[in-house]
Amino acid sequence: MKKRRTAATASMVMAGVLVTAGCGAGGPSAGGGDFTDDKVVLALLNDASGVYKDVSGPNSKIAIQMAIDDYQEKYGDDAVVDDIEVISADHQNEPDIANTKAQELYDREGADVILDVPTSSAALAVATQAKNKKKVYINIGAGTTELTGAQCNKYTFHYAYDTWMLANGTGTVVTEEGDKNWQLIYPDYAFGQDMVKSFTGAIEAGGGKVAGTIATPFPNDNFATYITKAGAAKPQVIGTMHAGGDLINLVKQYNESGLKDQGIDLAVGLMFISDIHSLGVEAFEGTIFTDAWYWNLDEKSREWADRFMEETGDRPTYAHAGNYSAALQYLEAVQAAGTDDADKVVEELEGKKIDDMFLRNGEIRAEDHQVIHDVYLARVKGPADVKEDWDYEEIIKTIPAEEAFRPASESGCSM
Amino acid sequence: MSAVLQYTVQGLAAGSFYALAALGLAVIFGVLGVVNFAHGAFYMLGAVAAAVLLDTLGLSLWGALIVVPLLMLVFGMLVERLLVQWLLPLDPLYNLLLTFGLTLLLVDLVKRRYGVSGLPYERPSALSGRVEVGGVGLPVYQLFVIGVALLVCLGVWLLMTRTRVGMIVRAATERPELAGALGINVGRWVTPVFGFGVALAGLAGVLAAPFRAITAEMGSDFIIILFAVVVIGGLGSIVGAVVGGFLVGLVEAFGQAYAPTFAQVLIFVLMAVVVLARPAGLFGREEATA
Amino acid sequence: MLEIENLSAWYGEAQALREATLSVGAGEVVTLVGRNGAGKTTLVRCLMGLHRHLTGSVWLDGRDITSLPAHRRARAGLGWVQDDRGIFANLSVEENLLLPPRVSESAWTLEQVYDAFPALGIRRRAGGTTLSGGEQQMLAVARVLRTGARVLLLDEPSEGLAPVIVAQIGEIVRTAKQSGIGVLLIEQNVRFAATVADRHYLLAQGRLVESLDNDEFVERQDELLEHLGI
Numbered sequence: 001m002k003k004r005r006t007a008a009t010a011s012m013v014m015a016g017v018l019v020t021a022g023c024g025a026g027g028p029s030a031g032g033g034d035f036t037d038d039k040v041v042l043a044l045l046n047d048a049s050g051v052y053k054d055v056s057g058p059n060s061k062i063a064i065q066m067a068i069d070d071y072q073e074k075y076g077d078d079a080v081v082d083d084i085e086v087i088s089a090d091h092q093n094e095p096d097i098a099n100t101k102a103q104e105l106y107d108r109e110g111a112d113v114i115l116d117v118p119t120s121s122a123a124l125a126v127a128t129q130a131k132n133k134k135k136v137y138i139n140i141g142a143g144t145t146e147l148t149g150a151q152c153n154k155y156t157f158h159y160a161y162d163t164w165m166l167a168n169g170t171g172t173v174v175t176e177e178g179d180k181n182w183q184l185i186y187p188d189y190a191f192g193q194d195m196v197k198s199f200t201g202a203i204e205a206g207g208g209k210v211a212g213t214i215a216t217p218f219p220n221d222n223f224a225t226y227i228t229k230a231g232a233a234k235p236q237v238i239g240t241m242h243a244g245g246d247l248i249n250l251v252k253q254y255n256e257s258g259l260k261d262q263g264i265d266l267a268v269g270l271m272f273i274s275d276i277h278s279l280g281v282e283a284f285e286g287t288i289f290t291d292a293w294y295w296n297l298d299e300k301s302r303e304w305a306d307r308f309m310e311e312t313g314d315r316p317t318y319a320h321a322g323n324y325s326a327a328l329q330y331l332e333a334v335q336a337a338g339t340d341d342a343d344k345v346v347e348e349l350e351g352k353k354i355d356d357m358f359l360r361n362g363e364i365r366a367e368d369h370q371v372i373h374d375v376y377l378a379r380v381k382g383p384a385d386v387k388e389d390w391d392y393e394e395i396i397k398t399i400p401a402e403e404a405f406r407p408a409s410e411s412g413c414s415m
Numbered sequence: 416m417s418a419v420l421q422y423t424v425q426g427l428a429a430g431s432f433y434a435l436a437a438l439g440l441a442v443i444f445g446v447l448g449v450v451n452f453a454h455g456a457f458y459m460l461g462a463v464a465a466a467v468l469l470d471t472l473g474l475s476l477w478g479a480l481i482v483v484p485l486l487m488l489v490f491g492m493l494v495e496r497l498l499v500q501w502l503l504p505l506d507p508l509y510n511l512l513l514t515f516g517l518t519l520l521l522v523d524l525v526k527r528r529y530g531v532s533g534l535p536y537e538r539p540s541a542l543s544g545r546v547e548v549g550g551v552g553l554p555v556y557q558l559f560v561i562g563v564a565l566l567v568c569l570g571v572w573l574l575m576t577r578t579r580v581g582m583i584v585r586a587a588t589e590r591p592e593l594a595g596a597l598g599i600n601v602g603r604w605v606t607p608v609f610g611f612g613v614a615l616a617g618l619a620g621v622l623a624a625p626f627r628a629i630t631a632e633m634g635s636d637f638i639i640i641l642f643a644v645v646v647i648g649g650l651g652s653i654v655g656a657v658v659g660g661f662l663v664g665l666v667e668a669f670g671q672a673y674a675p676t677f678a679q680v681l682i683f684v685l686m687a688v689v690v691l692a693r694p695a696g697l698f699g700r701e702e703a704t705a
Numbered sequence: 706m707l708e709i710e711n712l713s714a715w716y717g718e719a720q721a722l723r724e725a726t727l728s729v730g731a732g733e734v735v736t737l738v739g740r741n742g743a744g745k746t747t748l749v750r751c752l753m754g755l756h757r758h759l760t761g762s763v764w765l766d767g768r769d770i771t772s773l774p775a776h777r778r779a780r781a782g783l784g785w786v787q788d789d790r791g792i793f794a795n796l797s798v799e800e801n802l803l804l805p806p807r808v809s810e811s812a813w814t815l816e817q818v819y820d821a822f823p824a825l826g827i828r829r830r831a832g833g834t835t836l837s838g839g840e841q842q843m844l845a846v847a848r849v850l851r852t853g854a855r856v857l858l859l860d861e862p863s864e865g866l867a868p869v870i871v872a873q874i875g876e877i878v879r880t881a882k883q884s885g886i887g888v889l890l891i892e893q894n895v896r897f898a899a900t901v902a903d904r905h906y907l908l909a910q911g912r913l914v915e916s917l918d919n920d921e922f923v924e925r926q927d928e929l930l931e932h933l934g935i
């Protein structure tokens with residue numbers, strides 16, 4: 001998934017493990033010598049200016065700082081480390097830039113953990129660096145199942161969502177609700193192809209069929225004819241795997257096409273609340289999609305969302321909440337381990353059961369490092385039902401953690 | 416059959432944006448010799464301005480179709496006065512670079528101010544829905560876009576062929592030095608012509624607002640296609656810009672229908688074929704041998 | 706009415722004109738004769754304000770126009786006929802005629818132009834460059850007459866044209882002269898020059914080497930021809 005998701009990364013962590021190690025004569029270490037440079041550095045690596053800026057971007061740095069503050073408040077004098085810092089870098093959704101930045105962050109900036117990294121190819125590059133440098137990487141922004149599949153490794157964790165979970169949620173449920181005959185439109189690159197595969201599996205599992213698929217160039221702004229073509233096959237539902245600006249183009253032109261009036265629904269593979277916010281609920285009204293988190297889900301979410309809004313002026317996306325949660329859980333693991341040593345922290349994280357404002361019934365699966373949790377099937381509200389800004393989603397189903405993600409047995413991961 | 420009609424309408428609607436914007440690009444190139452790289456950004460500003468005016472002042476599409484081009488006219492004239500004019504005496508490459516830099520600046524400013532996810536836009540309800548033509552439901556808005564584009568192109572054509580201003584612009588386009596030596600103050604026309612070209616890009620942006628994603632980046636791919644349009648039509652040729660615009664729109668639509676993955680590639684194949692067969696483009700004149 | 710003082714011009718380092726001083730009076734036809742590359746075209750381009758790397762001054766009706774831009778010189782009464790005729794391909798014959806603004810009371814009307822040049826009237830709607838070479842030359846001359854220019858600058862109008870047409874151009878020059886228009890005629894066709902002009906300047910390597918009246922000019926025609934290498 002090239003672009004798209006943003007997510008912010010957060011970075012937390014501490015310092016670095018190996019970094020120069022000059023330790024030798026090194027200075028006295030405040031916390032007892034178990035922390036490289038006597039501090040923990042969390043590094044957010046994401047898209048600071050491109051298409052995923054709104055969904056995660058710089059606001060995720062604020063979310064990570066909130067996690068640091070909460071950690072310090074909670075442990076006070078008992079904290080195993082006093083000096084915790086968040087830094088950030090822009091990878092412009094380019095895998096080679098992400099690769100270089102990850103190296104710099106780990107080696108030169110003393111990052112103990114890298115957070116976020118939207119764009120699957122970039123995330124995979126960072127995962128490889130994490131493995132080589134033996135430093136922690138927690139992905140929030142990217143959707144590829146490879147991170148917990150063939151390319152999994154001991155230091156990489158996958159938070160929030162992936163393509164399997166999106167397809168399973170949207171594909172299965174929409175099919176079970178009666179839309180059995182599908183046409184899929186997807187952007188012709190790795191993410192899109194991946195999504196089509198996952199969706200097809202989910203749709204067939206739900207008893208439906210994919211009658212046709214249409215590949216489109218990426219990026220693209222004119223979908224009118226693709227939509228007409230898909231509609232001409234008379235499906236019950238058209239599934240789109242597009243995201244960001246392409247998705248907005250496609251939805252506007254779907255609304256224009258009249259297919260809605262003919263009863264041909266639109267299901268969206270990947271959508272963020274920031275997309276709805278920018279295009280308006282009218283355009284998306286009734287669209288069904290799978291969300292990893294929603295700010296107005298319950299009291300716990302809302303409370304955190306209010307704090308976030310005070311800091312940023314906006315409601316949080318899943319990525320802001322995910323970066324906060326990942327940063328906090330990382331710091332909890334550091335606290336428990338008493339060190340920022342990556343191997344020890346990983347040991348703490350593996351198998352940990354978590355219930356926080358982001359993860360419900362969460363567990364960091366030891367086998368493949370997939371972080372499983374409850375996810376939600378959402379329907380976009382109509383304008384009349386929107387009571388405040390960002391009040392866009394009606395949660396129609398909660399998919400329990402054990403069903404929401406690909407079973408570890410199918411992941412193909414061996415560490 | 417009904418599908419072919421739909422594809423044709425979709426192609427002409429997309430072609431409308433290309434034709435209008437390419438027309439602006441062509442007049443600017445003709446009179447100033449400037450390849451205006453910022454044309455895609457001006458198209459984007461047109462759409463963003465329409466969205467912002469709707470959001471803040473409640474100005475509907477009808478109003479935006481008048482107001483935004485006027486704003487863009489003024490903005491274009493300012494750009495010409497403050498920036499472009501200083502580089503006109505130099506190699507045209509300098510203005511290409513200037514307008515390229517201006518593009519980066521405008522895109523970034525819009526991103527900073529309005530974010531990257533895009534802006535919402537709602538069109539007047541009179542333009543929603545479909546009309547039945549031969550058993551096929553055609554979107555009213557697409558037909559409206561085609562109608563507006565054709566009217567504006569016709570208007571520009573009449574302006575260029577039937578008025579003294581048009582005559583002067585044609586003369587200045589062909590041989591600016593000679594036009595000057597015959598008593599025409601060519602410099603006086605440079606600023607309004609630049610503004611006019613920018614206004615056309617802005618108008619294309621307003622028309623695109625209801626059915627394209629309104630983002631800072633929306634002009635980035637658009638400008639590349641526009642360059643293909645003017646190369647196909649003939650650099651500086653007004654008729655060529657319009658015909659090239661609609662042609663490219665149709666190629667895109669039928670490409671999407673019959674060769675989905677290659678829809679965009681086809682445009683550049685068409686461009687390559689035209690350049691090989693007629694280097695000056697379909698309506699371009701070969702360089703006069705001086 | 707047109708006076709040029711110490712006009713020197715350069716292309717980069719290369720000097721193309723050296724301190725040329727000459728004048729053209731009302732109703733006077735003056736030729737500038739010189740071989741290829743002598744600097745004749747450079748001189749008229751300096752007069753029109755199209756070549757600006759120069760020293761010296763240009764006066765029209767006692768007014769210094771040296772620093773005026775081209776379009777204001779045209780409006781002040783200079784009518785330029787370019788060496789390649791300068792017909793606009795994108796303009797019809799009639800638009801070519803109507804493009805330049807009228808600059809004096811003596812401007813010809815379209816009817817007068819079409820009376821004098823019937824071929825232009827017949828083809829008024831045709832594209833400018835669809836005319837034959839001779840017709841284009843007529844159009845170029847008619848165009849400056851229609852503005853009412855008081856000094857014509859004709860750059861080799863006879864070049865490449867059939868003798869009948871050259872004779873016609875001679876007719877026009879004489880008509881212009883009778884109406885008080887001054888003409889600076891650039892020519893390599895010495896025989897033609899001798900039939901229309903009052904005075905002649907000889908230009909060699911950017912320098913005015915001789916100034917002759919028409920009788921002297923006719924007497925020394927063979928010598929001059931040799932000088933010009935024709």
Ligand SMILES: Nc1ncnc2c1ncn2[C@@H]1O[C@H](COP(=O)(O)OP(=O)(O)OP(=O)(O)O)[C@@H](O)[C@H]1O
Pocket residue numbers: 716721739740741742743744745746747748788
């Ligand atoms: N644009 C230019 N750059 C450099 N040198 C030039 C340029 N134009 C003319 N020259 C040179 O200046 C000199 C005078 O040229 P000019 O065109 O004035 O001659 P001319 O007398 O009009 O010749 P012709 O009879 O061929 O028209 C020539 O040596 C020519 O090579």
Ligand SMILES: [Mg+2]
Pocket residue numbers: 745746747788
């Ligand atoms: Mg010459």
